[in-house]
Amino acid sequence: MKKATRRSTVVKALSLQELCRFCQADEDWITELVEQGVLAPVGSTRSSWQFVGASIVRAKKARRLNRDLGINAAGVALVLDLLEERDAALRRLARYEPLG
């Protein structure tokens, strides 16, 4: 067994190209997600886009839903919104579960 001592870093921001590589998607797909409001990059032009925070994990989820279930960008947008609502509801529910 080989040991590694390299330090790990937290992904803070990704450019369009980096995000494409990160979620194995092409630029058109990412651009569609931005147009659908699924992703909210910082920066006004495509070349200056920086994807931060929740956009990174959303892009990954969106790509998986598209690849595994064949959902288009508009469908992915709806699914992700509903999932976020459901998760928030489940979090609230968990708080009100009686103490064990």
Added chain:
Amino acid sequence: MEFKDYYKILGVAKNADADAIKKAFRKAARKYHPDVAQGEEAEAKFKEVNEAYEVLKDPERRAAYDQLGREPRSTQGAYQPPPGWDEGFSFSQSSGQDAGAFSDFFETLFRRGSGPSEGMWQGPGADSHARIEIALEDAYRGAERRLSVRRPVLGSDGQITLQDQTINVHIPKGILPGQHIRLTGRGQPGATGAGDLFLEVALQAHPVFHPDGRDLHLELPITPWEAALGGHVVMPTPDGKVDLLIPRNARSGQKLRLKGKGIPGTPAGDIYATLKIINPKVETEEARALFERMAKEMPFDPRAHLGG
């Protein structure tokens, strides 16, 4: 090695046509997709369903698999394919799938003795993605974790072997679920350098605290007299115990905020304690007498607003 009944996994008959198999897969994939379904079980099920489809959608693989016949009863849990079962078939490596995504059964049947495949070793190696579950306390304090990963390694004889490696991962203080830790050069190997390994951070469920972003919520039980009289109570946080001031005449369901005591960051999250008044079980004469006195001397009707 365990025999996998791919027809059973997809819930289709042995003679199902390609359309029926695709339909069954789509339905199961929706149901068990890790981004949609909850829990570890769904993820395992999704992998199984994917693996089954990977075999049954491919006519050559399906034919070879069918030749194996039924699972032999006597060798349950220790399946060995009969010699020569794959004669006359050649399997193409499926690209883009992480090694280790499929079961040993699949790997033995369809990826046995594979040499370097076309394209795999040209250019930079692909990135790998995995999840890492951390305790809430790790997000507060940071942590070092050792991770065992299995990576394909290209040997000097040109053969790919899967090698177990240990990787040290630094979990920084203040990390949130959904964030990614990048381990440079720890992904798939390639001709011009290895790809990166990305670990998506998830938080283990905590019995007391329910995280929401950097904020934490908890239900804080208090006694009726603590609620009525107010005062200090000791409350646990992932970072140690704190003193919390309960206001006088506190209500059940009332929320108290501890600013900056949530998951560290700029700004740090808050902790919200929702008060819950717990009545003691009356088991002694003295306790009964106290409650009887309250019943007699305190004019209080919590149902007054219900009318009637």
